[in-house]
Amino acid sequence: MKKPLIKMILFGIAGAALGFAYYYFIGCRTGTCPLSSNPYIMTGYGFFTGVIVGWDSRIWRKKQEQ
Numbered sequence: 001m002k003k004p005l006i007k008m009i010l011f012g013i014a015g016a017a018l019g020f021a022y023y024y025f026i027g028c029r030t031g032t033c034p035l036s037s038n039p040y041i042m043t044g045y046g047f048f049t050g051v052i053v054g055w056d057s058r059i060w061r062k063k064q065e066q
Contacts, residue, residue: 004056011054012047019046
């Protein structure tokens with residue numbers, strides 16, 4: 001695997017853990033909040049947010065320039 005891909009996966013896993021932690025500690029307990037009342041949705045949003053944060057656009061730009 002290449003370094004940018006590993007970085008994105010690690011950031012995604014960290015984001016998923018933070019998304020689940022948000023659901024567990026802060027999330028909506030009544031079930032009326034569509035995002036924070038479901039652990040799967042919050043974990044998924046956390047994962048994708050982590051991937052976006054870990055995205056290294058410089059690597060992809062170099063490939064496009066060549």
